Amino acid sequence: MEKKFEKESRLRHIEKEEDREKERMKLDGPRVRHKKHDKVNHPMTKDQLEEVWEEQDHMRAEDWDPKTFFAMHDLNGDKQWDENELKVLFRKELDKVYDPNNRDDDMKERVEDGVSSEKIRS
Incomplete structure (x- = not known):
C-alpha cells in the first residue's frame, strides 16, 4: 500500500x-522482475506438503504418508502443529518468491508475507 502511494505521488x-510513462516503467521494473519465480504451491495443499516431504525431508515420493509427515513436523510431540512448526513448512514457498540476493525482492515484504497468527487461526 505504502509503495503504491509513493509511486502514484x-x-x-x-x-x-512521456516523462511520466518512462518513470512508470522504471518504477514497475522491479515488481515485474520479482514476479518471475518458480511455481508457488498454495499453503497446506497436498502438492505443497509433498514438496516439503521430498525436498526438505529428503523422502521418496512413493513413500508419502500423511501421518508420518505430521509426526515428523510435530517437533514438540503435542499432536498439533504450532505457529513455529507451520512456519518451517511455509519457508520453502517464501524462498521461491523472495531471494535475498535479488535486489528486486523486498525482504521486509517477505516477513510480512510470512505466517502470522491470524493466518494460522483462520
Whole structure:
C-alpha cells in the first residue's frame, strides 16, 4: 500500500506524459522482475506438503504418508502443529518468491508475507 502511494505521488508530480510513462516503467521494473519465480504451491495443499516431504525431508515420493509427515513436523510431540512448526513448512514457498540476493525482492515484504497468527487461526 505504502509503495503504491509513493509511486502514484511521484508520478503525479511529473508534468510531461512521456516523462511520466518512462518513470512508470522504471518504477514497475522491479515488481515485474520479482514476479518471475518458480511455481508457488498454495499453503497446506497436498502438492505443497509433498514438496516439503521430498525436498526438505529428503523422502521418496512413493513413500508419502500423511501421518508420518505430521509426526515428523510435530517437533514438540503435542499432536498439533504450532505457529513455529507451520512456519518451517511455509519457508520453502517464501524462498521461491523472495531471494535475498535479488535486489528486486523486498525482504521486509517477505516477513510480512510470512505466517502470522491470524493466518494460522483462520
